[in-house]
Amino acid sequence: MNRSAGKLIIVSGPSGSGKSTVVQKLLERCSLPLLLSVSATTRPPRAEEQNGVHYHFLSDKDFENRRQNGEFLECKEVFGRGYWYGTLRSTVSAGLNAGKWVILEIDVQGAMAVLEQEPDAITVFVHPGSMEELERRLRSRATETEDVIRRRLDVAAEEMSYRHLYRHELINIDVDPTVESLCGLLHQYQ
Ligand code: 5GP
Numbered sequence: 001m002n003r004s005a006g007k008l009i010i011v012s013g014p015s016g017s018g019k020s021t022v023v024q025k026l027l028e029r030c031s032l033p034l035l036l037s038v039s040a041t042t043r044p045p046r047a048e049e050q051n052g053v054h055y056h057f058l059s060d061k062d063f064e065n066r067r068q069n070g071e072f073l074e075c076k077e078v079f080g081r082g083y084w085y086g087t088l089r090s091t092v093s094a095g096l097n098a099g100k101w102v103i104l105e106i107d108v109q110g111a112m113a114v115l116e117q118e119p120d121a122i123t124v125f126v127h128p129g130s131m132e133e134l135e136r137r138l139r140s141r142a143t144e145t146e147d148v149i150r151r152r153l154d155v156a157a158e159e160m161s162y163r164h165l166y167r168h169e170l171i172n173i174d175v176d177p178t179v180e181s182l183c184g185l186l187h188q189y190q
Contacts, residue, residue, distance in 0.1 A: 006096030007189060008118050009034075009103045010111045010166075013126035014156035016137040018172045022126055022179055023105050030183035032190075035100035037091045040066070040075075043083040056088070074106070074113035087114065101186070108162040115165075122189055124182065125166035129173065131157060 013019035027034055040056040042063050051057050058066070063084050067075055075086025087104055095102035104114060115121055128134050134156050138149050163169055168185055172178040 005099035007101045008092070008096065008114070008121040009101055009186065010114060010121050010123045011103060011105050011126060012108050012111045012124075012159070012162075012166070013172075014134060014159045015152045016134045016141075016156065017126045017128055018137075018175060018178075019105060019126040021175055022170075022172060022182060023103060025175060025179045026103075026182055029179060030186065032183070032186055033100050034103055035095045035098075036103045036105065037087060037095065039085055039087055039104075039106065040072075041083060041085045043085070060084075073117065074110045076107070076109055076113075078107055085110070108159045108165075112162070112165070122168075122186065123166040124168045124170060124185075125163040126170045126172050126178070127160060127163060129171045131160065134160075 011019055011023055023036060027036060038052065038054070038056060040058050040063060042058055042060050043055070045051065045054070045057050049055065049057075063075075063086070066072065066088075067084075067086070071089055072086035073089045073092055075084060077083065078085050085106070087106060087110065092102050092104070104110070106114070111123060115123065128137060131153075135153055138144070138152055138156075144152070170178055170181060
């Protein structure tokens with residue numbers, strides 16, 4: 001990967017950790033030249049999601065063709081639901097070449113796959129402190145069936161076991177201080 005002046009940042013954390021909100025606010029508030037890499041997925045868009053903004057929504061066939069062409073820095077099936085997610089090499093290298101600090105918001109296995117290729121990536125794991133708190137947050141959303149919650153909790157427990165492999169661990173209780181800490185720690189890499 002040609003990186004010139006840019007940097008690669010990987011943010012992971014279990015579902016319910018609030019990592020998407022943290023990343024969104026970081027983009028608004030942090031003065032570094034950050035760019036969020038838009039992943040590709042075969043999952044159908046949710047009501048509020050726009051193609052090319054939240055994800056590049058691809059058909060199974062298109063995703064598979066791109067996978068075989070080596071267009072992904074990493075890709076995998078997440079949640080065992082049959083949906084694929086992947087980081088496009090072209091997005092990351094265009095950002096790095098433009099001197100951006102490219103953020104990948106990806107799951108732990110994707111993160112490990114990227115780290116093998118990009119060991120200097122700045123890795124950050126966001127979580128709510130404990131599995132109890134995570135369960136409380138997932139349940140309070142009340143949008144998922146018990147089955148889905150159970151499955152997400154199993155995945156979350158598995159993901160939490162990877163947290164020591166990240167350079168930074170951020171406990172997200174209140175989003176504003178978490179965003180401030182993250183912005184501060186990223187500035188140390190300037
Ligand atoms: P959601 O379907 O809720 O948007 O995302 C589900 C999970 O997929 C999240 O844990 C998210 O971090 C992960 N994810 C999103 N994009 C990618 C990607 O490009 N690669 C990998 N490995 N995981 C991703």
